[in-house]
Amino acid sequence: MTVKRGDNAVHNGPGPRRVAMPGADPPANPDDAASQTSHRPTSRRRVVQISCFSLMFTSANWRAAPFGTRAEWFGNVRGDLLSGLVVALALIPEAIAFSIIAGVDPQVGLYASFSIAVLISIFGGRPGMISAATAATAVLMVTLVRDHGLQYLFAATILAGIIQVAAGFLRLGDLMRFVSRSVMTGFVNALAILIFLAQLPELIGVPSMTYVLLAGALAIIYLLPRVTTAVPSPLVAIVAITAVALAFGIDVRTVGDMGQLPSSLPTFFLPDVPLSFETLRIIAPYSIGIAMVGLLESLMTAQVVDDLTDTGSDKNRECVGQGIANFVTGFFGGMAGCAMIGQSGINIRSGGRGRLSCFFAGVMLLFLIVGLSDWVAVIPMPALVAVMIMVSIGTFDWGSIRSLVTHPRRSSVVMLAVVIIVVWTHNLALGVFAGVLLSGLFFASKIAQIFAVTSRREGDTRTYTVEGQVFFASAGKFVDSFDTREPVAHVVIDVTRAHIWDLTGVGALDKVALRFRKAGVETEVVGLNEASRTIVDKLSIRNRADALELSSGH
Template identity: 65%
Template structure:
């Protein structure tokens, strides 16, 4: 539990840097929050309210000072089908439930399991997210639609040019914001007929108010929203905890993973009750914050609060932003999110790591579910790891000079992946009086290995040999004493019955 003085320091230890960084992040959040709303198929105000709410709340209850959380593409892409089939109210309910699931994960201290997500899975997760963000822009580039013309492509190209070339002039102003201002002014001046943010739905003109999602409170509703809520909760925590690791490394500080899970849950639950969509930590915006000098909770709070003030006060101007400007920004986000170095690394990384990364990407893109892709990646990582450990297992054997005693020396990890090699190493038909199984250089891990040990000892005894098991470490001895049956009455009968 953090002390009061440490918590106060996280708020007021870097006031000037946090305020300035928070304002820069707020400017950069506006176009992305609107774009993420459009990805999910809801009014821009849903994403804007969410970004305000999540950023402000996570500033108080999060576990990582200086990290920016708001509405994100990672959670937005998961809600597309729910909104299309059932509408906004179900999205709000799913957001509340996702938050409750995240709170539960934090209370159960599931944040520690992040250590089992390999770097290959993380890379695949990020690459798949980038691809999904790009795919979400394709409807805005479909020439088959009456309101999409070659002018749309020209404006998108102009937007990308500004985004990537303007930083060569100055980095004091975020290039996405410059893109919005210039393209909005150009379209307004020329009167070109292109889709605008105002065409996508209403923008907020008032502060958010408390509301309860208008849905039937029954089991059928739960069955509808639960899969989406579970996916959002898992993906949101994965991206938040990965971003937390990155910010930890950049700032050379440590943070509380389980508190971050709880904080993300509280923020999402509250956001669902003010008309906002689910969100999580943002890798890109967190990098902007840290590189702009933001280190404390005040920077996150400032980003959310300034965002709401700017949007409510400038809503009329925001509604005139042309959609091609947002498409250009999201393409930039997609390109920046994708780990291009991972493509080159395919030639030098171990084949198993590359397979895990590619499988994660393919699964996510095919299912449009980041949680399923991460699950597949983690399972493959576990299988490959078990295979590598099993290959390090070996057994040496020595026969005494008189030919009456055989010693088997076990080396490595004895677990379900190495039990077959363990069983095949013994010659049960050899006519010896005594067998010694030396496990002083091994570790016994699971019930499969204990059963294999039972089987070997009992088979030797069945052939008339005296068997001695030596060298067990404390942990292995505890497991064997608890699960083994070779010294229990009726063990031989059980073997014969088996």
């Protein structure tokens, strides 16, 4: 059988997607940069160092500004400082609550939130995003703490950081492009619902004045921006409600009721665990889970902040930044954490945009719990609950409800599946993985339908023209489109308008060609583009002498 190469070779392989970071030039292609550098007159050792550096730090921006650009730090000083203060106040009760979830002392979550926020502001890839101790990672530590103790939690946090750094160096952040818009919408809506549900314990079985203070705080948050935006309305609400509660002696739950605040600075120490393979066997499963869930939530949150601010971010740098933050935190008595969509929403809606907002939030958090713990302890919980309710309402994509009717049914199914799974299981990773799987299946099914085989006969020659994608989902339809029993002398299979993607597609082409050969019909394939020809030449068996015998197992 003769195979001819068509003139319409398709060259796949566009350059990497370039994302502009706020206040910086767009990153250059790392491969191009490394190539250009390697041609400069310098020593071989210098070339190797530059090449390794290019592989490790995954964007030109990072190589040019390893700790962020000046614009990322000081382009919005006033807004970042004010929003950072709001975030610091809102972090305190959440960090305490997440510590309780993990079964550890509140200072573990508070120290972690301080450390992670400061470090991610320096090394992270998404300015303006807040990272700290979270419920998503806390729930993964419960069994470890219960069965092996607190020191093993610190060791697991350190190992999780190493895994995340490795993920960044391997450029796993690029996998975010496989997450569809429907999955993102479901993720955001599910988190908004979870944030709201997390506030219900503070609203059930509480004094009636709780609802009065809550209503007052919500009124300030939503009405003050109509008068002035000079000061973030959530900060004004917290200060005003605290002042009212103290002035009138209103008896409601306060931050102090959540747990004891630490009175000293965190100190460096090595986890008190044996340095053995047994320890590694114990902590490795927890560390892998923490690393995966932490990166997933961080990358998804980074995408949300990208959309809110209409700017880009470096997902691979974010992976490394999260890893560095967790690695260091484990040595300072903190638990693992990741990005927080709720706190990030507070930061963005309070005017925060740069790295300074997250850095200041971490520093102020430590200052508040150590230096002003007596004042922080009297902040009424209704004020902080109001802030979180604002975040949940603002985070939820209300337009997605209307889209259930107007958007394609499959997109709506994916979005609803993610919401239901996440809310039902409180497992973000499970919901997102299910959404990505559904999106992939629906996409494959849809692409398989955009496929057609037409034919025409001229004398003793039948020409089949194939249009569409030939892969595992369309292979059966491809094979069934050929009449291998027709009495013709010559068959031409024209794949000029088709693309063969995988082993199943190659197998389908082989099956058709071998059926014609078995019937004594000369078969010719024309129009293979470059990519299709490469995979066909590598995997096809139809030109082998024993092809008919092998075809039954192809």
